[in-house]
Amino acid sequence: MRHTVDYFLAPQSPWTYLGHERFAALVRETGSAVRVRPMDLGKIFPLSGGLPLPKRAPQRQAYRLLELRRFSEALGVPLHPQPRFFPVAGDPAARLITAVALHDGADAAMKLTGAVTTAVWAQERDIADPGTLAALLAECALDETRLGQSEQPDVQALYDENTQAAIDASVFGAPSYVIDGELFWGQDRLDFVARKLRT
Template identity: 35%
Template sequence: MAGRPVIEYYFSFISLWSYIGSRSLQALAKQHNAQIIYKPIDLMQLFSVSGGLPVKQRSVQRQAYRLLEMERWRRLRDIPIVQHPKYYPADPSLAHRVLLAAIDEFGHDHGPVHEFTRRSLQTVWADESDIADPATIVAVADASGLEGSRLLERARDEKELAIQEDALTEEVVARNYFGLPMYVYRNEPFWGQDRLEMLDEVIRSGREPIRVD
């Protein structure tokens, strides 16, 4: 009998498209009883080695079309979005480490871990709060059912958590992935939240992963 589906999920709390797909990913995982392996990474570092550009360094044409796509997907996913968040791009590393500390204690399947991930993305892209602010991180963690202050202390004090975030960033680069969100199922990558339907199809059908040499 086939085992439980496992979805590796590379993302960042400041990734717009990770936010847009966040609810749909969790719904897909629930539908298939799949496990999501959360892998927060340094998006700006990924950009620097893969040819990507931060939003404000892109051409005016690409910036304009991005706003159009934001509005389309806001309607399709039925979610709130602030087009120009006040605190974007904030440094999400401390919040990423809080997430990693929570995973270390409770595992990826823990309900509050799912909720903290979703709420942290929402904090940037809908609530327009500062995900780099320790007080904000604690409030989001507490609202998610986690012990925010204690996890924040771990995130600040334990170098292993920073090393882990760096290692995940190195991992995504080593696998030749270049953007977020990146969903990986049985080593087949799906780049972008608009590939969630393709991810759903491969899990549903049970087909063999596509390999391209």
């Protein structure tokens, strides 16, 4: 049975970054299909009890930094726990990934997602800046017109649709993977995702 994964992500999330390449490899290995669905956490957090990072308790913020270092070292994935451009608005990059998914398909959207998340967490680039996003499109050999298209109403509508689909699936954080209606939250749950995809 070939599964389809709804991949709900936030491009500014370090956890999306830490899990992305492993998830991409798992999709390739199992021949699974993926729907790349950037979502607006700003709309999801208030509905699910989540808080943006600056509003979290100090001990939670401190532990987050500890876990980021742990996972970076354990996975061998380079990461700046406090990168130069963070916090950063995720919407421009999310809409760009949405536009690429719409016009170029899931593989291209997966490639761009990897590049965007790496830009934040490994390269310390500003993914809210149009110049950075244009450069990332070029680095991924994607059509430069996608940047302008990402600002069009049809792409915003699809971004909103993805966010509502995440809410309907009880998603509350990024990354989240939904397979046959079953929710898996977090890059540290990819072992369970693998079990599901291999059945």
